[in-house]
Amino acid sequence: MSAADFRTCPVTSLKIDPRGELLVKANAVVAVVSLLIGAIAAVLLVLTRWQAVHLLPAEWFYRILGVHGMSMLIFFIIFFEMAVLIFASTALLNARMVTPKLGWTAFALMLGGAVMVEVIMWAGKADVLFTSYVPLKADPLYYLGIILFAVGALLVCGLFFANLVVAKREQTYSGSLPLVVYGAVTAAIIAVITLLHGAAIYIPTFLWSLGLMEVDPQIYRLIWWGLGHSSQQINVAAMVAIWYMLGALTIGAVVLNEKISRSAFVLYILFISMASAHHLLVDPGMGSAWKIVNTSYFMYMAVLASMIHGFTVPAGMELGQRLRGIGTGLFGWLKQAPWGDPGFSSLVFSVVVFGFVGGITGVTIGTEQINIIVHNTLRVPGHFHATVVSGTAMAFMGATYYLIPLVFQRKVAFWGLAKIQPYLFAGGMFIFVMSMTFAGTFGVPRRHWDISFSQAPFDVAFNPAVDVLLAFVALGGLIAATGAFIFVAIAVKSVFFGEPIGTLVPGVAVRGLPQGITSPPRHAPDVDRRNEELHAPGQGWLGPAPGTMVLVFIFLAAFIVYFFVNWKVLSFVWKIG
Amino acid sequence: MLTETHTGLQSPKGNWWKPAHKSERVWVGIAFGWCMVLFAMMPLWQVKGGQNPSGIRRKVDPAAFYARTQEFIAQYRIGDDRGMPIVAPPPGSDIYLTAMSFQWTPILQLEQGKEYILHLSSLDVNHGFSLYPINVNFQVVPGYDYGLRVTPTAAGDFRIICNEFCGIGHHTMVGRVIVVDSTGNLPAQSGGI
Ligand code: HEM
Ligand SMILES: [Cu+2]
Numbered sequence: 019m020s021a022a023d024f025r026t027c028p029v030t031s032l033k034i035d036p037r038g039e040l041l042v043k044a045n046a047v048v049a050v051v052s053l054l055i056g057a058i059a060a061v062l063l064v065l066t067r068w069q070a071v072h073l074l075p076a077e078w079f080y081r082i083l084g085v086h087g088m089s090m091l092i093f094f095i096i097f098f099e100m101a102v103l104i105f106a107s108t109a110l111l112n113a114r115m116v117t118p119k120l121g122w123t124a125f126a127l128m129l130g131g132a133v134m135v136e137v138i139m140w141a142g143k144a145d146v147l148f149t150s151y152v153p154l155k156a157d158p159l160y161y162l163g164i165i166l167f168a169v170g171a172l173l174v175c176g177l178f179f180a181n182l183v184v185a186k187r188e189q190t191y192s193g194s195l196p197l198v199v200y201g202a203v204t205a206a207i208i209a210v211i212t213l214l215h216g217a218a219i220y221i222p223t224f225l226w227s228l229g230l231m232e233v234d235p236q237i238y239r240l241i242w243w244g245l246g247h248s249s250q251q252i253n254v255a256a257m258v259a260i261w262y263m264l265g266a267l268t269i270g271a272v273v274l275n276e277k278i279s280r281s282a283f284v285l286y287i288l289f290i291s292m293a294s295a296h297h298l299l300v301d302p303g304m305g306s307a308w309k310i311v312n313t314s315y316f317m318y319m320a321v322l323a324s325m326i327h328g329f330t331v332p333a334g335m336e337l338g339q340r341l342r343g344i345g346t347g348l349f350g351w352l353k354q355a356p357w358g359d360p361g362f363s364s365l366v367f368s369v370v371v372f373g374f375v376g377g378i379t380g381v382t383i384g385t386e387q388i389n390i391i392v393h394n395t396l397r398v399p400g401h402f403h404a405t406v407v408s409g410t411a412m413a414f415m416g417a418t419y420y421l422i423p424l425v426f427q428r429k430v431a432f433w434g435l436a437k438i439q440p441y442l443f444a445g446g447m448f449i450f451v452m453s454m455t456f457a458g459t460f461g462v463p464r465r466h467w468d469i470s471f472s473q474a475p476f477d478v479a480f481n482p483a484v485d486v487l488l489a490f491v492a493l494g495g496l497i498a499a500t501g502a503f504i505f506v507a508i509a510v511k512s513v514f515f516g517e518p519i520g521t522l523v524p525g526v527a528v529r530g531l532p533q534g535i536t537s538p539p540r541h542a543p544d545v546d547r548r549n550e551e552l553h554a555p556g557q558g559w560l561g562p563a564p565g566t567m568v569l570v571f572i573f574l575a576a577f578i579v580y581f582f583v584n585w586k587v588l589s590f591v592w593k594i595g
Numbered sequence: 596m597l598t599e600t601h602t603g604l605q606s607p608k609g610n611w612w613k614p615a616h617k618s619e620r621v622w623v624g625i626a627f628g629w630c631m632v633l634f635a636m637m638p639l640w641q642v643k644g645g646q647n648p649s650g651i652r653r654k655v656d657p658a659a660f661y662a663r664t665q666e667f668i669a670q671y672r673i674g675d676d677r678g679m680p681i682v683a684p685p686p687g688s689d690i691y692l693t694a695m696s697f698q699w700t701p702i703l704q705l706e707q708g709k710e711y712i713l714h715l716s717s718l719d720v721n722h723g724f725s726l727y728p729i730n731v732n733f734q735v736v737p738g739y740d741y742g743l744r745v746t747p748t749a750a751g752d753f754r755i756i757c758n759e760f761c762g763i764g765h766h767t768m769v770g771r772v773i774v775v776d777s778t779g780n781l782p783a784q785s786g787g788i
């Protein structure tokens with residue numbers, strides 16, 4: 019293809035292949051539709067778990083719970099990731115989409131599979147929840163749909179690597195891959211590992227559903243979580259890549275040290291496939307040595323990676339601001355940040371909630387023994403709505419506010435709402451997650467239609483506080499769902515009916531465009547001198563990003579307290595061994 | 596040694612394998628140390644702690660496990676509650692609890708402060724053993740016998756909630772465990788249901 023077929027992005031001056039861009043658009047649109055389905059399901063779920071309302075009948079509660087899990091965690095997240103992979107391997111590298119036809123084949127497979135799964139679930143032929151633990155059985159077409167979807171996703175990963183190879187060969191960029199693309203590579207490698215686990219479990223299960231072979235329930239859980247949790251690591255890697263991207267676009271975040279950030283990504287790849295263990299800590303199939311080594315991702319090396327990114331991302335933002343002379347004191351850089359830019363506020367909420375809530379709870383409840391007081395209680399969905407929802411989904415939403423002008427070349431519709439959307443989504447989710455987590459500490463089960471146990475043979479009287487907590491789960495959930503609906507409305511309106519961005523005059527604010535687009539952060543001409551000053555030994559060991567240093571120590575203190583409080587609580591229960 | 600001033604969207608030029616600033620190294624070191632503490636706690640608790648999910652684990656034929664449970668019931672049955680046998684095994688013995696859609700068989704009556712080996716398994720699908728109100732949870736997998744040494748530390752009238760989705764009657768699946776004190780009684784406030 020000739021250079022003339024590319025368009026030049028007016029903001030980033032990157033050269034963009036429209037054929038890749040079209041694939042990005044298609045995947046992003048399906049992602050948003052899936053989010054809509056998932057969010058409608060979410061409203062029905064919270065209104066049922068709120069015992070005072072108890073909206074759905076039992077059968078529909080479990081059915082919709084399955085729909086919510088699949089639509090959100092699998093379809094929304096993975097379609098969006100496919101868009102990110104194509105975007106990172108073409109647009110960010112000035113590169114071309116190698117075989118667009120194959121890209122469309124993959125897209126068709128994924129879409130076909132997803133539609134199949136949705137139809138079967140809504141028809142009530144797969145009331146097995148998204149984990150479909152054998153021997154609960156769904157219609158064979160359900161498993162087949164997932165297999166088609168996964169094959170499509172695997173193809174996209176292949177195309178991603180093909181794009182990278184061609185970009186390198188055609189020298190569309192000089193030097194090493196940018197860190198954001200490096201993060202995307204990490205996500206793609208993990209995706210391949212994950213999808214292979216997927217094949218290893220869904221193909222036998224499909225055959226089992228046809229009566230052609232046996233599947234052991236414990237082996238199923240082991241390999242299924244090899245898929246189920248590794249896929250969360252795709253989400254983490256993709257999210258961190260987007261953190262670096264949004265930091266750069268919104269406030270010119272710099273990379274503190276390439277070696278450290280890249281090594282942290284490598285740690286993700288090395289230790290990720292061990293992740294299935296923390297779902298099996300109180301299972302009968304595996305021994306303690308296996309559980310301890312695996313649940314800790316080999317001595318918490320993947321946690322170390324996240325703690326590194328949790329420092330380098332905000333520190334890069336802080337340094338970026340300081341290099342441009344913005345803010346004084348410890349936190350001036352944060353106070354004077356563009357809080358009205360939904361890309362920026364999404365980024366901050368994503369980092370903070372993922373780290374402080376998702377990370378701390380996740381490591382703690384994934385500890386071999388502490389899991390005894392956590393497994394299958396509401397603490398579990400409490401935890402992962404802080405990671406994959408408040409972290410990953412929030413980051414993806416923030417990225418969308420930049421993708422709309424950069425890829426779709428439209429203004430962001432309903433701009434006033436867009437500015438508050440991250441506050442609604444993150445704020446609502448925060449209330450939801452905290453209330454769920456507390457309810458879980460009383461032993462309230464997850465995936466449960468009726469904790470008043472009105473049809474059970476023996477009464478169970480939960481602490482009255484639980485009713486209040488479940489009402490707050492509903493309140494937070496409804497606020498967050500409102501945020502999700504606003505996001506869908508903005509995305510659909512902007513993409514299909516949005517105003518073109520028009521010609522941009524740098525420095526002139528335009529309604530509907532984030533400030534990182536209209537006044538992209540630029541270094542001062544004397545940036546090197548400023549950098550030298552900020553790194554001068556006189557700055558002390560707090561270094562060039564002292565505000566972040568203080569924040570991570572607060573984080574560490576919270577982590578230590580939460581971790582040991584849980585050990586203490588554990589020590590009060592029955593002796594078990 | 597300076598950090599870079601490029602963003603994550605730009606290609607680093609030349610060799611990027613450079614030493615990090617001291618502040619960054621300090622954080623990586625502290626984080627590493629904390630990860631080691633996180634790790635060490637698990638083997639430590641195996642040795643020193645009172646709660647571990649290790650257990651005695653083996654594969655079992657679901658029907659055989661159910662038959663063993665019935666034998667156990669016949670041996671130690673002391674009564675019924677709502678059609679469910681109440682079983683009072685002697686301390687130190689192997690006790691059996693079968694999960695099936697949608698009930699826990701039988702009702703166990705244990706003594707405070709005494710150790711039992713509790714065998715958990717399922718006759719059909721996965722179930723979740725969740726002891727209410729003390730919030731102790733184990734996965735119950737068909738085909739696997741999970742033998743756990745348990746010592747009830749307080750007397751009371753406990754429930755077993757199923758917390759793994761097992762089908763349309765999942766939310767009705769509640770069992771009962773009675774723990775009596777050394778005089779053979781329930782504490783007054785929790786007596787009877
Ligand atoms: C829009 C706001 C959202 C609300 C209000 C919400 C609410 C809920 C509720 C009430 C449950 C059921 C908990 C239970 O009873 O066990 C649930 C489960 C779940 N949610 Fe969400 N959710 C939201 C967004 C998301 C997103 C964006 C994702 C994924 C990216 C997600 C993934 C899941 C998963 C995987 C489950 C577990 C399903 C299962 O147990 O089978 N949720 N959510
Ligand atoms: Cu059950």
Ligand SMILES: [Cu+2]
Nearest residue numbers: 757759761765
């Ligand atoms: Cu159940």
